Amino acid sequence: MALEIIESCVNCYACEPLCPSKAIYEAKPHFLIDPDKCTECAGDFEDPQCATICPIEGAILDENGVELNPPGSLTGIPLEKLAA
Amino acid sequence: MELPVLNNTASEAPKGGCSAGSCGSTDDQMSHLPDSIRDKVKNHPCYSEEAHHYFARMHVAVAPACNIQCHYCNRKYDCSNESRPGVVSEVLNPQQAVKKVMAVAATIPQMTVLGIAGPGDALANPERTFETFRALSEQAPDIKLCVSTNGLALPENVEEMCKYNIDHVTITINCVDPDVGAKIYPWIFWKNKRLKGREAAAILIEQQQKGLEMLVAKGVLVKVNSVMIPGVNDKHLEEVSKIVKAKGAFLHNVMPLISEEEHGTFYGLTGQRGPTNEELQELQDACAGDMNMMRHCRQCRADAVGLLGEDRGAEFTLDKIEAMDIDYEAAMKMRAEVHAAINEELESKHAAKESKLVSIQGLKKEATRPVLMAVATKGGGVINEHFGHASEFLIYEASSDGVRFIGHRKTIPYCEGGDTCGDGESALDVTIRELSGCEVVLCSKVGYEPWGPLEAAGIQPNGEHAMEAIEDAVLAVYEEMRAAGKLEAKADAAQKAA
Numbered sequence: 001m002a003l004e005i006i007e008s009c010v011n012c013y014a015c016e017p018l019c020p021s022k023a024i025y026e027a028k029p030h031f032l033i034d035p036d037k038c039t040e041c042a043g044d045f046e047d048p049q050c051a052t053i054c055p056i057e058g059a060i061l062d063e064n065g066v067e068l069n070p071p072g073s074l075t076g077i078p079l080e081k082l083a084a
Numbered sequence: 085m086e087l088p089v090l091n092n093t094a095s096e097a098p099k100g101g102c103s104a105g106s107c108g109s110t111d112d113q114m115s116h117l118p119d120s121i122r123d124k125v126k127n128h129p130c131y132s133e134e135a136h137h138y139f140a141r142m143h144v145a146v147a148p149a150c151n152i153q154c155h156y157c158n159r160k161y162d163c164s165n166e167s168r169p170g171v172v173s174e175v176l177n178p179q180q181a182v183k184k185v186m187a188v189a190a191t192i193p194q195m196t197v198l199g200i201a202g203p204g205d206a207l208a209n210p211e212r213t214f215e216t217f218r219a220l221s222e223q224a225p226d227i228k229l230c231v232s233t234n235g236l237a238l239p240e241n242v243e244e245m246c247k248y249n250i251d252h253v254t255i256t257i258n259c260v261d262p263d264v265g266a267k268i269y270p271w272i273f274w275k276n277k278r279l280k281g282r283e284a285a286a287i288l289i290e291q292q293q294k295g296l297e298m299l300v301a302k303g304v305l306v307k308v309n310s311v312m313i314p315g316v317n318d319k320h321l322e323e324v325s326k327i328v329k330a331k332g333a334f335l336h337n338v339m340p341l342i343s344e345e346e347h348g349t350f351y352g353l354t355g356q357r358g359p360t361n362e363e364l365q366e367l368q369d370a371c372a373g374d375m376n377m378m379r380h381c382r383q384c385r386a387d388a389v390g391l392l393g394e395d396r397g398a399e400f401t402l403d404k405i406e407a408m409d410i411d412y413e414a415a416m417k418m419r420a421e422v423h424a425a426i427n428e429e430l431e432s433k434h435a436a437k438e439s440k441l442v443s444i445q446g447l448k449k450e451a452t453r454p455v456l457m458a459v460a461t462k463g464g465g466v467i468n469e470h471f472g473h474a475s476e477f478l479i480y481e482a483s484s485d486g487v488r489f490i491g492h493r494k495t496i497p498y499c500e501g502g503d504t505c506g507d508g509e510s511a512l513d514v515t516i517r518e519l520s521g522c523e524v525v526l527c528s529k530v531g532y533e534p535w536g537p538l539e540a541a542g543i544q545p546n547g548e549h550a551m552e553a554i555e556d557a558v559l560a561v562y563e564e565m566r567a568a569g570k571l572e573a574k575a576d577a578a579q580k581a582a
Contacts, residue, residue, distance in 0.1 A: 017211075
């Protein structure tokens with residue numbers, strides 16, 4: 001059970017101080033989550049904190065590779081406009 | 085609840101009318117403020133219109149995280165060719181930021197102000213922001229420290245901010261109505277949850293207002309920024325202006341929405357337009373009845389360096405700073421000398437102006453119609469830029485009440501020389517469009533080629549006042565127009581309408 005940060009991360013640092021398990025660390029080319037430490041915030045918070053503050057749609061995946069913030073979910077930009 | 089208003093109908097009054105606190109010439113923008121505040125802002129380019137001709141500012145991009153999303157912002161902020169808030173080329177850690185500030189302080193002695201404005205929110209990164217301020221308040225005590233924030237985390241940080249000589253804070257307040265806010269802010273991060281819609285906007289608004297009140301109670305100078313979004317908050321901002329003024333904000337800065345499809349923002353991609361120059365000025369005038377308005381803001385990047393309107397950030401990248409050999413002791417001495425010289429120049433200008441004002445008031449001229457004039461300058465308060473090199477023009481309004489600063493209009497330099505000259509014609513079209521409403525353009529020099537098209541567009545080019553003080557030159561040209569009988573026709577029409 002662990003989340004993953006992928007290459008669309010813009011290195012904004014917002015998630016790192018929020019992680020209750022200290023699983024997030026600065027790396028090149030982008031921040032990463034230590035899968036051995038990540039608990040998806042179970043027992044600490046209702047929502048996984050990194051995915052709750054992340055401003056970039058699609059940058060954080062769950063253990064099945066599913067985007068926690070799918071396209072349009074944060075910005076409200078209609079999908080047809082995003083595709084263009 | 086309606087708050088009492090003295091004069092919020094400035095937009096309907098004749099444009100030459102004397103809006104509160106800005107009668108006569110532009111630096112009177114500050115004349116109604118108490119001495120304690122004037123002393124704090126006199127060398128702050130963002131707070132004093134006069135100071136922005138002489139003093140420079142810089143932002144250090146140490147705060148990449150944000151706790152809210154705005155519809156005019158795209159968090160993929162890494163672009164060296166865009167000049168707008170929230171955009172930077174490299175994010176710095178506090179140590180790198182301090183190094184950069186010291187390098188700029190030594191190279192640009194006019195730099196008096198250091199701000200942290202992002203690219204996210206300064207107070208969503210409190211450790212990085214405060215570590216930078218802590219070091220700078222020790223190592224560079226002659227630099228004023230400023231913070232820009234969306235206000236969400238403001239109340240919990242007021243106490244800490246006051247420890248580092250931070251006496252200037254800017255809060256971006258786009259609304260006081262959650263229904264309006266829901267159209268501007270898609271989400272906020274609040275108490276470990278992502279909140280959306282009206283609920284989110286209501287919390288943000290409450291925090292902003294609380295933070296404003298706390299800062300004013302502590303004696304911290306607060307400026308309020310508002311982004312004017314036509315059809316969303318344009319009508320609403322007059323109410324915002326009244327409320328923040330009543331709570332003690334000393335300056336309100338209404339800025340135009342910057343919105344282009346290629347920015348990839350919600351507003352850009354959904355076709356939300358920004359205001360026209362005329363719409364912006366009308367709203368600023370309407371708010372000016374209630375409070376001191378800022379009109380010289382250039383909406384700079386979160387890593388801008390230099391005088392407002394210029395960006396020398398490219399001279400101070402991390403690798404270039406590393407290679408610099410700087411004698412800080414000598415630099416600090418030079419800074420003190422440069423600041424003293426500028427202050428002396430300003431004081432003698434003030435003295436000269438006061439005596440001139442007395443003589444103008446003695447003349448009691450008949451009311452004539454106001455005229456907008458564009459001015460090309462590279463700083464120092466004088467006309468010292470060629471028409472073809474100007475990337476922006478300052479707009480002044482001359483009337484029988486005096487000269488007042490209206491704002492600035494950005495353009496593409498007509499001729500940068502070399503490879504861009506091929507585009508000269510279309511760049512001129514842009515400039516003519518941007519200068520719409522102006523009847524004169526004052527510059528240190530203007531070429532033969534743009535002369536004809538400018539005249540045809542009703543804008544008289546004028547290169548006769550090179551190196552003269554802007555306001556003196558504007559007034560002189562206005563008097564020439566009066567003598568030539570050019571100020572009468574429309575004034576008659578206005579009188580009949582009144």
